[in-house]
Amino acid sequence: MxxxxxxxxxxxxxxxxxxxxxxxxxxxLKFSRPPEVQYALAARQHGCTEINEQALARSFRSHFKRMARSYPNFGKRSKDWVWWWRTLVINIFRDSHDHIDEIMIHEVAEQLIENYKTRDCWTExxxxxxxxxxxxxxxxxxxxxxxxxxxxxxxxxxxxxxxxxxxxxxxxxxxxxxxxxxxxxxxxxxxxxxxxxxxxxxxxxxxxxxxxxxxxxxxxxxxxxxxxxxxxxxxxxxxxxxxxxxxxxxxxxxxxxxxxxxx
Known part of the structure; x- marks a missing residue:
């Protein structure tokens, strides 16, 4: 041509x-890994070895829709975006893995919020x-x-x-x-x-x-x-x-x- x-x-x-x-x-940009894989990886890094990725995926879909409906735009008018994502991650793990320590879930949530700022979670x-x-x-x-x-x-x-x-x-x-x-x-x-x-x-x-x-x-x-x-x-x-x-x-x-x- x-x-x-x-x-x-x-x-x-x-x-x-x-x-x-x-x-x-x-x-x-797109995710380098599906959310459930990324979430499971973070949990394993905190010592949680028994992670069911399919359960995470199901829980992610339902809780993301619920949070988006209850607190639109990442909680802009009600809370703030950090609270929104922390709450989402915590609810996902509570719903899908009730054996995980509560303190550990909070640590995983904080790590994921930071991880999604990095190249590790994204690809062009x-x-x-x-x-x-x-x-x-x-x-x-x-x-x-x-x-x-x-x-x-x-x-x-x-x-x-x-x-x-x-x-x-x-x-x-x-x-x-x-x-x-x-x-x-x-x-x-x-x-x-x-x-x-x-x-x-x-x-x-x-x-x-x-x-x-x-x-x-x-x-x-x-x-x-x-x-x-x-x-x-x-x-x-x-x-x-x-x-x-x-x-x-x-x-x-x-x-x-x-x-x-x-x-």
Whole structure:
């Protein structure tokens, strides 16, 4: 493929945008190990040898949903994010392993809160950095919009992702995707005027990322699509199938070789 023509194609596809933002979890970064494996590893490091990872997984799913419902946005308006994660971990272990010493559970919780700031718990999604660099070359501003707690800046730094102009977490914004408010706040982070139709959001969640951005007047694409994600958008008329890409490689190829219609 002609490199000059490729560059022109990308420029045309991104010409309308002054801002491109990215989701983080399962978009730019993913867990290096499933949570139940990470939790079990931390527990074993504290001397807990009889750990059932399947029980941890079941407990994680139920308690995470319960905490998110009872204390939205990592406890932003009721407690704080450290309390939220500590309580979640403690409840998971109490529910799944009642033989573990209470003091030890608290120690494991504190360790996990710190561990998830490090490279040990994260890995970069294939081609994530390349797509961010493409966005930087062809657009004026790049940002992060993520339903996350304040550890995100530290995580992005230790993972050595390309620099962005701003990082907006749901905790700091006091608003979670798909709420329009967080997308409106993102526009205010820009150093020059950016209107909603001049912004593109890239993420992996049909509801939080794609539909959230579209309802805010933005353009959006879905990347790194899983079978579970496919079930979410398969019957949703709000999602344009031409804006869905299974991998970043598929997305970059489309940018370089196709005309993407954003409406």
């Amino acid at each position: 002609n490199i000059g023509a490729t560059s022109c194609s990308v420029a045309r596809n991104l010409a309308r945008f002054k801002l491109i933002t990215f989701d983080v979890t399962d978009t730019l 999604v294939h081609l994530a950095s390349e797509v961010m660099k493409i966005a930087r070359i062809h657009c004026k501003q790049i940002g992060i919009i993520s339903n996350f707690d304040p550890r995100l800046n530290t995580i992005l730094e230790v993972m050595s992702l390309p620099k962005v102009d701003f990082v907006l977490t749901s905790y700091d914004a006091d608003s979670q995707k798909p709420d329009r408010k967080i997308f409106d706040i993102a526009l205010k982070q820009c150093t020059t005027q950016v209107y909603p139709h001049e912004a593109l959001h890239i993420g992996n969640s049909p509801k939080q990322d794609y539909i959230g951005a579209k309802h805010a007047g933005w353009s959006s694409v879905l990347v790194n699509v899983t079978k579970e994600t496919e079930r979410e958008f398969s019957f949703n008329p709000e999602i344009n199938p031409k804006h869905i890409f299974k991998t970043f490689d598929d997305f970059t190829q489309a940018l370089k070789s196709e005309q993407i219609i954003w409406e």
